[in-house]
Amino acid sequence: MENKEQRPLFLGFSSQKGGVGKSTLAEIVSSILYYEQGINLFVMDCDLSQDSFYKLREREKSIVQESEELSKSMQEYFHHLGKKAYRIYKSAPKEAVRTARSKIDGISNEKYQLVIFDFPGHAGTTELMELSLQMDYILSPIEADIQSLVSCLAYAKTITEIGVSMSDSRIKDIILFWNKVDRRVRNIIIDEYTKLIHEYELTLLPGYVYATHRFSHELSTYGLRGVFRSTYQPPARGLRMGTGLDELVNEIIQRLKLKTKTENGND
Numbered sequence: 001m002e003n004k005e006q007r008p009l010f011l012g013f014s015s016q017k018g019g020v021g022k023s024t025l026a027e028i029v030s031s032i033l034y035y036e037q038g039i040n041l042f043v044m045d046c047d048l049s050q051d052s053f054y055k056l057r058e059r060e061k062s063i064v065q066e067s068e069e070l071s072k073s074m075q076e077y078f079h080h081l082g083k084k085a086y087r088i089y090k091s092a093p094k095e096a097v098r099t100a101r102s103k104i105d106g107i108s109n110e111k112y113q114l115v116i117f118d119f120p121g122h123a124g125t126t127e128l129m130e131l132s133l134q135m136d137y138i139l140s141p142i143e144a145d146i147q148s149l150v151s152c153l154a155y156a157k158t159i160t161e162i163g164v165s166m167s168d169s170r171i172k173d174i175i176l177f178w179n180k181v182d183r184r185v186r187n188i189i190i191d192e193y194t195k196l197i198h199e200y201e202l203t204l205l206p207g208y209v210y211a212t213h214r215f216s217h218e219l220s221t222y223g224l225r226g227v228f229r230s231t232y233q234p235p236a237r238g239l240r241m242g243t244g245l246d247e248l249v250n251e252i253i254q255r256l257k258l259k260t261k262t263e264n265g266n267d
Contacts, residue, residue, distance in 0.1 A: 008041070008104065008112040009256055010097070010170070012135040014119035014128070016151040020141045021179050023052040024215055024229055025248075026118045029139075032234040032249050033114070034086045038261025039253075041114040042087040042103065046096045046131065053118045057088050057231040060219050064232075073224055074232065085232055093120055093127050097134045113258055132159050133169050137256060141179035141209070144189040152176075153193075156202050173203050175255065177248060181208035205251050209244040 013026035026043075033039040045053040064070045078084060091099040100115050119131065132138055138159065142152045156174050163171035176197060178190060190208075197204045214235070217228040228235040240246055253260060 006111075008115050009136045009258075010100070010115050010117060010134065011252075011256065012117040012119050012132065012138045013140075014117075014132060014138050014155075015121075015140050015142075016128075016155040017148040018121040020143050020148065020152075021209075021215070022121065022141055023047065023050070023118050025139075025141060025179065025209070026116060027053055027056060027229055027231060028215070028235060028245065029249060029252065030086065030116050031230055031232070032245070033252070033258070035081065036234045037249070037253065037258075039114055039258050040110065040112050041116055042089065042100075042112060044096050044100050044115060044117045045088060045090050046093045047118055047120045048090065048092055050121060051090060053231070054088050054090050056218070056229070057085075060230060060232055063220050070219075070224070077224075077233065088231065093131045096131060114256075128155075129158070129162070132174075133163060133166070133171050136170055136172050138171070138174040139252070140174055140176050142176050142193075143178070143180045144187045144193075146189060149189070149193055153197070153200065153202070157200060160202060173255075175203045175205060177205040177251075178208045180211040181244075183208075183210050205248065207244055207247045207251075209248055210242065212243055214239055214243070 013022050015022045030041065030043055034041050043053055045051055047053070064074050087103070089099060089103060096117060104112060104115070117131070117135065120128065140152060140156060142149060156176060159171060159174045163169045181187070181190065194204065214228045217226055219227045219230055219232070222228070224233070225236070226239075227233065228239055235245075252258070
């Protein structure tokens with residue numbers, strides 16, 4: 001029997017449409033939560049068609065191993081941090097929750113607050129629904145494209161309705177947020193669909209995550225100081241200014257009631 005008081009929360013990053021920035025945001029948010037906020041977590045990469053989360057870690061590992069300077073810098077960074085990089089596991093969607101539970105049970109010296117699931121980008125409807133209902137929360141980025149919005153809102157409504165009706169469902173909420181917003185223009189689609197989302201009584205976070213080329217900056221091309229998308233460290237605070245990322249992370253911490261390192265007395 002699962003101990004509900006001690007079990008970590010399951011947080012899925014999911015979207016019905018590819019290309020909305022789901023995996024990139026999962027990678028960046030995981031690193032901010034773990035390295036900066038002190039929230040102990042591990043990641044399940046369930047997108048076997050791409051393995052973008054897992055492959056990012058493998059690319060970074062290879063780059064660090066090949067560079068003596070980077071290797072030394074990373075050793076100093078983790079020594080100062082006082083812990084290792086968070087773990088990333090691959091799993092098929094149908095086995096993801098079972099695999100996560102086995103990792104939780106198998107690493108007895110770790111107390112996890114959170115398990116982050118990077119959902120498949122192109123999963124079948126049944127597969128996606130089954131995995132969704134096993135999450136505590138789902139974060140679902142949406143962007144100002146009508147075709148994408150129709151699909152994403154249908155998914156959110158279905159999960160909400162099924163989750164409420166099923167007594168054994170784990171899902172508490174699916175949380176939508178606007179991503180890839182162009183700050184240079186007033187977007188009528190965002191205004192109109194924000195009203196519609198509220199009419200549907202779905203959860204929509206305030207604020208936006210803004211479009212910027214920085215989100216794609218990796219260790220291989222931008223080095224330690226310029227890296228934004230990484231499984232080894234969070235993007236520097238200066239690089240995050242104006243992106244909406246810190247506001248997103250703060251909302252996640254508050255809504256999921258996560259205990260940060262300050263609250264844990266470890267700061």
